[in-house]
């Protein structure tokens with residue numbers, strides 16, 4: 713007898729995604745423990761966060777500040793603890809203060825001004841936040857998705873390395889809308905290696921979503937941001 717069919721659905725989806733990740737790791741000759749799954753819960757309610765956490769998910773991501781702030785609060789009121797909250801959306805400097813209050817990891821640092829704003833905000837909240845430099849793999853074609861050009865990544869990384877309240881943890885990217893993700897993720901791997909050469913602790917490579925996680929694992933992704941495969945399809949504008 714099922715008391716919560718949605719929990720059962722999420723359990724099935726999580727098991728299927730776990731299998732995909734394990735298979736991709738095996739194919740790439742990588743240890744499964746080196747690849748982390750982040751559940752992207754945007755457009756889905758805090759109840760789903762609670763269900764996923766009860767199923768063993770520890771990392772949850774959102775891409776819009778207003779929705780994220782409300783969901784973090786609601787999750788806490790549902791008794792959810794121990795979640796690492798990731799902010800993966802484009803970030804405006806005027807939202808830094810809000811995001812710094814709840815985000816444990818921000819994936820979308822793509823300019824020095826934004827680094828300065830988030831550093832100040834994290835300091836005001838007395839927090840230390842892991843920060844990733846978002847890399848634009850689309851050569852500027854995917855407007856509105858954010859990201860520093862690969863040539864601009866070292867400048868943003870250097871700014872992060874100077875911070876007291878932000879910790880440079882690595883790089884993040886979304887595959888370009890057009891073209892195969894493989895060459896793009898290969899390029900991201902090059903950028904990641906270059907940054908690691910200067911900052912050995914910056915080991916995170918956040919890449920891969922529902923549709924391309926296998927390709928991302930093949931190219932060294934350490935953190936996969938998976939939404940639809942775990943939670944189901946979103947309304948068109950999600």
Ligand SMILES: *Cc1c(COP(=O)(O)O)cnc(C)c1O
Nearest residue numbers: 752775800921922937938939940
């Ligand atoms: C929505 C989103 C994802 C998840 O995408 P899915 O295709 O649902 O897996 C990953 N990264 C970012 C930045 C997103 O906004």
